[in-house]
Amino acid sequence: MPLSRRTFLAAGTGAAVAGLTGCGSRSSLGSASELTMWTWVGSVNDDLIGQAEKGIPGYDGLKLSMTRIGSNYKTKVLTALAGKSLVPDIVAINDDVATYFPNADQFHDLSELGAKERENDFLAWKWKLGVTPQGKMMAYPMDTGPTALFYRSDLFEKAGVDIDPAAVAQQAPDWDSYIALGKKIQQAIPGAAITDNVNSVFAYRMAQQPQRYMTADGRYLGDQDHVREAFDLAIRVVREGLSANAQDGSTDADAVVTNGRLVAFNAAVWWAQLGPKNAAPKTKGNWRVAAAPGGAGNRGGSFLAITKYCKNPEAAFAFISWLESAQNQAEAFLDPVLFPSTPASYTDPRLTAPDEFFGGQRIVDVFAESAKKYPGAYFSPYDSIIGDQLSAQLVIVETGGKSPDQAWNDAQEQIERELTRAGAI
Template identity: 80%
Template sequence: MTLSRRTFLAAGTAAAAAGLTGCGSVSSLGGKNELSMWTWVGSVNDDLIGQAEKGIPGYDGMKLAMTRIGSNYKTKVLTALAGKSLVPDIVAINDDVATYFPNADQFHDLNELGAKDLQKDFLPWKWNWGITPQGKMMAYPMDTGPTALFYRTDVFTKAGIDIDPAAVAGLAPDWDALIALGRKLKQAVPGSSITDNITGIYGSRMAQLPKKYMTRDGQYIGDQDHVRQAFDLAVRVVKEGLSANAQNSSDKNAVVTNGKLVAYNSAVWWAQLGPKNAAPKTKGLWRVTAAPGGAGNKGGSFLAITKYCKNPKAAFAFISWLESAKNQAQAFLDPVLFPSTPASYTDPKLSAPDPFFGGQKIVDVFADSAKKYPGAYFSPYDSIIDTPISSELVNIEAAGKNPDQAWADAQRQIQRELSRAGAI
C-alpha cells in the first residue's frame, strides 16, 4: 500500500479513538448546543477548531465537539452509518469519497444548504468529486494533493545537470525523459533512484490521467490501454534499475535519509513527510518543478453533514467557514493542507519562500499543478481494483514475476472481486 500523508499522520495515534459517543444521532449523548464532528489526526488546523469549540461563527450558542480518531477511521464511520446510531453531525472523508456514495441517503445535499453559491471559489475538479453520479452534493471540499517533481540539487550538480527548476522541467517534460535523466544521475552517483518503489511510479502516473478504473455509468475500464501503459511504465523504471525498492514505511524513510532517492514525483504533502521529516540535514538541497507527464493529484479530503445532524444550517455555516480561502491558507501552515480554493495561493502564508527548498516559492509549482489537473472519476470500487494491480506490481519488483502474467493475474482477481461486489 502506498504511503500517504494521512497514514503517516495517523500512525501511532490509535489512542485518539477513545470517546466515540456524544454524536448527533437520535441516540446521541451530545448536548443540544453541540455539533459533533469526527475526523482523523492531522486533518484540520487546531487553532481554527479551537475557535469553533468556543462557538460556531455566526451561530451564538452552538459550539463544535470534535473527536480525532487515530485508526480504522473509515470503518468506524461506515459502521456508525450502517447502525444508524451514534452518528456524528459532521464527518471528514478522505479522497476515497466515492466509496461513501452508496450511503448518500444518509447525508444532506449541501446545495440545499447554500453550497451552490460558493462553488465558484473552488477548483472545479475538486468540487465535482464531492457530487454523486445522481447529482447530489454530498461532500464539501477541504484540501488537495497536487503533484510535482522533487529533486536533490547536489546530486543533479554532480551529474552536470542544471538545477534551475525551469531547466529541469524542460529536461524532463515526460516520463521517457525522466528515465533518461535518471540514467544520467545513476551513472554519476551510483545507487540513485527516481522512485521509492514500483507502485510509487504507477500511482504517480495514474494520478495524472483524466480517467481511472470505472466510468460514471459503471463500465469497467481498468483493463484498457491507459492503465496498462501506467503499469508498463512502472515495470520499465524497475528494469532500468531506477527504483529504490523500498516497500515499507521505514525503508521509504531510509532511502530519503541516505540520499538514494534523488528525484521523486509526489504530492505536496511529501515535502513534510519525506525530506523535512526523514532528512532534515538536507535543508536547502531540494527543489520542486513541474512533474513529467503533466499535472496530477494524490490525496485531499472533504467534509459531509449527516442526515442525523441537529442543526444542518449551523453545520454548513461551520464547514464553509472552516474551508474559506482565508482559513485554508492557515491550514496550509499546519498541518500542511494544500487549499482547494485558488484565492488562497497568493496568500502570504503560502507564497513565502521555503528555506528547506533553497528559498524557492514551492507553492507556485503546486498551485499550477492544482489548476491544470484534468480531474478523473473515482468510483466506489477503485480500491477493489487498485489492490490487485498494486500487489502484482510488488510481485514483479520483489519476486521477479513475469509482468504479462502479473497483469493477467491482476485482471482475473479484479473480475472476481467486482463480480462479488455486484459491480459487473
C-alpha cells in the same frame, strides 16, 4: 466486465454497505448546544477548531465538539451510520469519498444548504469529486494533493544537471525523458533512484490521467490502454534500475531519503513533510521542486460531509464553509500542511513565503499550477479494489516473481473475482 448502473448504485464496499440497512433509533451525537464532528489526526488546523469550540461563527450558543479518531476511522463512521444512533453531525472523509456514494442517503445534499453559491471559490475538479453520479453534493472540499517533481539540487549539480526548476522541468517534461535524466544521474552517482518503488510510479502516473478505473455509469476501464501504460511504465522504471525498491511503510522508505539514494521523486505536496523534512532534516536547503514529468496530477485530499442525523444542518454548513474558506485553508497549509482547494489561497502571503528547506524557493507556485492544470478524473466506489490488485501484482514483478503479461492477466482475473464478490458485476 461491464457494470450495470443498477448494480453500481445499489452496491458499495461489501459488508460495510450492507450494514447500513440495520435498525436502530435515529439520533445524533452530542447535546443540543453543540455540533459534533469526527475526523482523524492531522486533518484540520487546531487553532481554527479551537475557535469553533468556543462558538460556531454566526450561531450564538452553539459550539463545536470534535473527536479525533486514531485508527479504523472509516469503519467507525460506517458503524455509526449503520446503527443510526449517536451519529456525529459532521464527518471528515478521505480521498476515497466515492466509496461513500452508495450511502449518499445518509448525508445531506449540500447544494440544498447553499453550496452552489460557493462553487466558484473552489477548483472545479475537486468540487466534482464530492458530487454523486446522481448529482447530489454529498461532500464539501477540503485540501488537495497536487503533484510535482522533488529533487536534490546538490546531487543534480554533482551529476552536471542544471538545477534551476524551470530547466529541470524542460529536461524532463515526460516520463521517457525523466528516465533518461535518471540514467544520466546514475553515471555520476551509482545507485541513484528516481522513485522509491514500483507502485509509486504506477500511482503517480495514474494520478495524471483524465480517467481511472471506471466511468460514472459503471463501465469498467481497468483493462484499457491508459492503465496498462501506467502498469508497464512502472515496470520499465524498475528494469532500468531506477527504483530504490523501498516499499511503503518499511524502514527503507525513510532510509533512501536520508542516505541520498532517492535523488528525485514525483510525489504529492504532502510528501515534502512526510519525506525529506521528516526523514532527512539535515538536507535542508538542498531540495527543489519542479513541474512533474508527464503533466499535472493529484493524489490525496479530503472532504467534509453533514450526516442526515445532524441537529442543525444550516449551522453545520455555515461552519464547514467557514472552515474551508480561502483564508482559513491558507491557515491550514501552515499546519498541518494541507494544500488548499481554493485558488484564492495561492497568492496568500502565508503560502507564497520562501521555503528555506527548498533553498528559498516559492514551492507553492509549482503546486498551484499543478492543482489548476490537473484534468480531474472520476473516482468510483471500487477504485481501491481494482488498484490494490494491480499494485499487488506489480510488487511480484518487481521482486522477479512473474512476467509483466502474466501479472497483468492475473490482476484482471482477480479484479473480476473481487468485483463479483462486492456485488458490482
